[in-house]
Amino acid sequence: MDKIRRNKFVIFFLVFPGLLVFTFAVLYPIFMSAFYGMTDWKGIGEFNIVGFENYRKVIFEDKVFRTSLLNAAALAFFTVFIQHPIAMFFAIITDKIGGKLESFFRAVFFIPCVISIVVTSKMWVNVLNANYGLLNKFLEAINLKFLKQDWLGHKDIALFSVIFVIMWQGFGYAYLIYYSGIKGIPEELLEAGRIDGANSWQQFIKITLPMLKPVILVNVSIAITASLKQMEPIYLMTNGGPGTRTQFVANYLYMLAFNAQKYGYANAIAVVFVIVCLITTVVVQNIFKSKD
Amino acid sequence: MKLLKKSLAAVLAIALLLGMSACGAEKASTSPTPEAKTPETTPEPGKEQITINFFSNLPDRTAGQGLLEQTIIDNYMNENPHVTIKVEALQDEPYKQKFQSYVASNNLPDIFNVWGQPAFFQAVMEKGYAAELNPDDYKDYGFFEGSTTDFSYNGKLYGLPRNQDMTTVFINKAIFEENNVKIPTTYNELVEAAKAFRAKGIQPLSINGRDKWILNLFFQDLVIKVSGNQRTIYDASTGKTSFASDPDIRKAAELFKGLVDAGLFQDSFTSADYGAAQNLFLQEQAAMFYMGAWEVGMASNPDNSEHFRQNVALIPFPVVEDGKGKVTDVCAWNGGGYAVSASSPVKDEAIKLLNYMMHPDNWPKIGWQKGLVVPGQNYKNYMTGNENVLQVQLTDILNSATSMSGTPWNDFNPGDWKSNVENLIQEFAAGITTVDEFLTALDNVVPK
Numbered sequence: 001m002d003k004i005r006r007n008k009f010v011i012f013f014l015v016f017p018g019l020l021v022f023t024f025a026v027l028y029p030i031f032m033s034a035f036y037g038m039t040d041w042k043g044i045g046e047f048n049i050v051g052f053e054n055y056r057k058v059i060f061e062d063k064v065f066r067t068s069l070l071n072a073a074a075l076a077f078f079t080v081f082i083q084h085p086i087a088m089f090f091a092i093i094t095d096k097i098g099g100k101l102e103s104f105f106r107a108v109f110f111i112p113c114v115i116s117i118v119v120t121s122k123m124w125v126n127v128l129n130a131n132y133g134l135l136n137k138f139l140e141a142i143n144l145k146f147l148k149q150d151w152l153g154h155k156d157i158a159l160f161s162v163i164f165v166i167m168w169q170g171f172g173y174a175y176l177i178y179y180s181g182i183k184g185i186p187e188e189l190l191e192a193g194r195i196d197g198a199n200s201w202q203q204f205i206k207i208t209l210p211m212l213k214p215v216i217l218v219n220v221s222i223a224i225t226a227s228l229k230q231m232e233p234i235y236l237m238t239n240g241g242p243g244t245r246t247q248f249v250a251n252y253l254y255m256l257a258f259n260a261q262k263y264g265y266a267n268a269i270a271v272v273f274v275i276v277c278l279i280t281t282v283v284v285q286n287i288f289k290s291k292d
Numbered sequence: 293m294k295l296l297k298k299s300l301a302a303v304l305a306i307a308l309l310l311g312m313s314a315c316g317a318e319k320a321s322t323s324p325t326p327e328a329k330t331p332e333t334t335p336e337p338g339k340e341q342i343t344i345n346f347f348s349n350l351p352d353r354t355a356g357q358g359l360l361e362q363t364i365i366d367n368y369m370n371e372n373p374h375v376t377i378k379v380e381a382l383q384d385e386p387y388k389q390k391f392q393s394y395v396a397s398n399n400l401p402d403i404f405n406v407w408g409q410p411a412f413f414q415a416v417m418e419k420g421y422a423a424e425l426n427p428d429d430y431k432d433y434g435f436f437e438g439s440t441t442d443f444s445y446n447g448k449l450y451g452l453p454r455n456q457d458m459t460t461v462f463i464n465k466a467i468f469e470e471n472n473v474k475i476p477t478t479y480n481e482l483v484e485a486a487k488a489f490r491a492k493g494i495q496p497l498s499i500n501g502r503d504k505w506i507l508n509l510f511f512q513d514l515v516i517k518v519s520g521n522q523r524t525i526y527d528a529s530t531g532k533t534s535f536a537s538d539p540d541i542r543k544a545a546e547l548f549k550g551l552v553d554a555g556l557f558q559d560s561f562t563s564a565d566y567g568a569a570q571n572l573f574l575q576e577q578a579a580m581f582y583m584g585a586w587e588v589g590m591a592s593n594p595d596n597s598e599h600f601r602q603n604v605a606l607i608p609f610p611v612v613e614d615g616k617g618k619v620t621d622v623c624a625w626n627g628g629g630y631a632v633s634a635s636s637p638v639k640d641e642a643i644k645l646l647n648y649m650m651h652p653d654n655w656p657k658i659g660w661q662k663g664l665v666v667p668g669q670n671y672k673n674y675m676t677g678n679e680n681v682l683q684v685q686l687t688d689i690l691n692s693a694t695s696m697s698g699t700p701w702n703d704f705n706p707g708d709w710k711s712n713v714e715n716l717i718q719e720f721a722a723g724i725t726t727v728d729e730f731l732t733a734l735d736n737v738v739p740k
Contacts, residue, residue, distance in 0.1 A: 042707070043396050045419040130560030131495060131572060152563035153501075155724045241502060242562040243719030258389035260711035261415075263396070 037268030054268035076227035091178035113172035121236035181215030345401035356589035408442035409703035417445035434670035451631035458624035486556040495558040498578035500569035504714035508702035520616025591680040592663035
């Protein structure tokens with residue numbers, strides 16, 4: 001067996017397919033993007049090389065790009081500080097319930113993740129519609145008319161509506177990861193705590209939370225990168241509107257490439273975006289590492 | 293135990309393989325559209341079977357223009373059994389996006405929809421993606437004067453328009469009568485109507501503000517009615533004058549803001565797409581609907597309620613008090629049309645199909661007589677007296693028009709002009725920018 005493992009041909013044979021896929025599916029497109037980012041290509045006909053002009057504009061001048069990043073930051077903030085505590089809370093509760101109810105709730109919380117984003121997004125567009133939407137009708141029915149809003153069209157509210165829907169859609173994943181983390185905590189630890197007289201709160205703070213730390217790290221990193229990459233719900237719900245108030249980077253560059261015919265510029269954004277994502281991931285990892 | 297593991301692994305591997313092949317198969321057959329049925333007649337001997345790929349922006353094949361297009365396609369296949377026409381249809385915005393990727397991969401379908409507007413068609417003609425057409429073929433087709441101008445480049449013809457487009461205010465007479473609101477003929481009356489409907493909890497006018505371009509058209513209508521000069525908005529768009537310093541454009545922007553503030557547009561109009569806005573009107577939840585003349589089919593579509601069909605009407609865009617524009621200065625152009633791919637392997641057959649479609653006996657005649665469209669070709673000879681009310685009213689407005697705008701201003705310049713000015717007007721309509729900010733921002737994106 002060892003001989004086979006040390007055989008260079010075997011190593012090559014095993015690594016090569018993966019390397020090939022990675023090269024053509026990841027490296028090559030990024031390289032091409034970086035190249036097109038240096039052109040003024042309109043997606044049709046010939047193009048001129050314009051050097052780093054596009055990149056300079058993206059980083060120093062593009063206000064919409066900045067808005068998009070800020071929106072992503074807002075989404076990440078709300079996901080980590082609102083969605084995650086709630087997800088963890090429900091994970092603990094369902095774990096405590098046990099039995100048939102446990103699997104029932106587990107399934108219920110995960111349903112939004114199983115349904116296509118197109119379906120859930122369109123559902124929320126209808127629920128949040130100002131004219132015939134369920135939410136406004138409900139508020140009217142319970143005599144809270146003054147709370148009625150143009151949820152997706154108001155310049156100051158739209159972003160929060162979008163963030164809410166995205167958090168709702170992603171809730172199941174966050175919940176499931178916490179849930180499996182909690183399931184992995186040995187029962188003996190909690191039992192020992194109970195024998196020593198710890199109440200539920202103390203058990204949570206002193207045992208569950210520290211034991212969950214690695215899971216929290218993973219979950220938070222996933223949440224932050226996912227916030228940056230949001231595209232489908234935005235495209236389907238507001239398309240970045242009103243104006244650019246709910247714009248996110250992925251949607252913005254898609255619009256630029258396919259509606260504004262600024263292929264070159266959109267590619268430059270894509271490259272800058274990849275770099276931003278990489279930096280964010282590294283920073284997040286480092287913050288957690290230093291705390292370890 | 294080992295055996296179990298091995299067999300499990302084998303099962304998983306097979307499942308993966310199956311999954312992959314399923315994905316592959318799916319890709320090959322993905323087409324979100326109703327595929328045209330192949331006629332069941334036997335192919336003529338001696339004629340080679342050919343397939344023409346047809347890319348359309350009319351996904352609803354059961355009503356309006358989509359129905360007309362599909363009817364003609366079906367007729368053609370029945371008359372030419374050796375031809376199979378495969379239709380792929382998407383709504384406007386997804387259509388434009390997919391069109392771009394077809395162009396980028398040099399993979400255009402044989403015949404496709406185009407908008408005869410510099411923002412869309414100019415680059416396609418310039419770079420040689422569209423096949424040249426022979427103008428002599430269309431001498432007897434009765435296209436209206438000037439209607440093929442925007443489908444031509446350097447004196448050569450590359451496409452054909454299908455309709456006479458015009459901005460239109462559709463109204464629901466019943467809602468006006470029941471609420472004792474006067475049908476507006478002037479700007480102030482429009483504001484009054486908006487306030488009156490709002491007071492009764494009715495949405496005054498439905499508009500698809502998410503699609504943005506409709507707001508540009510509405511603004512252009514206001515500019516025309518204020519300045520009385522069709523050139524005003526184009527001169528500003530090309531940098532001859534400026535948006536911020538032209539008093540008529542400034543006045544129009546203030547009037548536009550006045551309408552937004554009066555609550556003319558329905559709640560949430562900046563997030564309403566075409567379908568949502570139209571439904572509001574079809575369900576008789578909104579008193580008015582601002583859209584193009586291509587929606588005249590609403591009055592004859594049996595899917596719409598009897599009550600709606602009896603009460604729908606259309607009015608000319610209201611004039612502005614002390615504005616210089618007359619009611620007969622209209623915002624009208626030839627937008628949608630067809631072109632053939634220059635690199636199509638069945639180019640000649642595709643042109644034959646195009647010529648058949650636009651033949652006076654087909655698109656204009658069938659379309660007009662079935663109450664589906666207002667054709668871009670002379671349809672006087674096809675009057676039957678059974679036209680629906682919208683067709684009649686629209687023809688009246690078109691016949692009495694003293695000036696027409698041509699290509700809408702947001703489509704007037706090539707490049708990113710369109711997406712820039714569309715974003716700017718949506719921000720303005722949503723109250724994010726002021727009149728000053730809006731006009732200055734427009735000046736900043738004028739191509740230099």
